[in-house]
Amino acid sequence: MMMHTTLAQLRTLKLDGLATGLEEQLTQPGMAAMSFEERVALLVDREVHCRNDRKLLRLLKNAHLKYTQAAIEDIDARSGRGIDRCEVMSLALGDWVSAGHSVLITGPTGAGKSWLACALAQHACRRGYSAIYQRVPRLQEELRIRHGSGAFGKWLLQLAKTDVLVLDDWGMGATTARPDTIS
Numbered sequence: 682m683m684m685h686t687t688l689a690q691l692r693t694l695k696l697d698g699l700a701t702g703l704e705e706q707l708t709q710p711g712m713a714a715m716s717f718e719e720r721v722a723l724l725v726d727r728e729v730h731c732r733n734d735r736k737l738l739r740l741l742k743n744a745h746l747k748y749t750q751a752a753i754e755d756i757d758a759r760s761g762r763g764i765d766r767c768e769v770m771s772l773a774l775g776d777w778v779s780a781g782h783s784v785l786i787t788g789p790t791g792a793g794k795s796w797l798a799c800a801l802a803q804h805a806c807r808r809g810y811s812a813i814y815q816r817v818p819r820l821q822e823e824l825r826i827r828h829g830s831g832a833f834g835k836w837l838l839q840l841a842k843t844d845v846l847v848l849d850d851w852g853m854g855a856t857t858a859r860p861d862t863i864s
Contacts, residue, residue, distance in 0.1 A: 698731025699724050740806040746814045751799035778810050778844050798847045810844035817851045
């Protein structure tokens with residue numbers, strides 16, 4: 682009975698990883714042979730992994746990536762594609778995000794620029810950085826909608842706090858200025 686109360690309190694404190702780990706320890710017969718410190722270390726490790734997993738899921742969900750399954754490790758660098766695997770891996774290993782550098786991906790239609798951008802953004806999320814994917818042709822409409830609804834300022838604050846901003850399909854559509862904004 683006391684263990685059910687403890688598990689409920691752990692879940693109330695939002696220590697779900699710790700509670701799940703404790704439940705697993707109670708069902709495994711070999712855990713009684715481990716010392717208290719070893720068991721606590723396993724529980725803390727479980728909670729840390731659980732929180733990291735939740736953070737990654739939140740970052741990926743908020744990124745709204747076009748290709749959610751794009752991964753740096755899956756890059757197709759066959760000859761003819763124009764992708765230098767060494768350069769891409771140096772981006773994956775480098776600190777271009779924390780240094781505030783930009784990455785511009787150019788190439789012919791169908792070369793995989795959008796997929797590569799999503800893979801870099803997904804990799805940044807796995808390293809704990811925030812990302813947002815936005816198609817430039819849709820961006821103009823998005824700005825109008827947010828300006829009209831009063832959410833423009835809040836969205837700009839969100840963008841300012843974002844580590845990686847993926848602007849896709851740059852130059853694919855015509856940009857038009859609203860007549861009342863031309864000076």
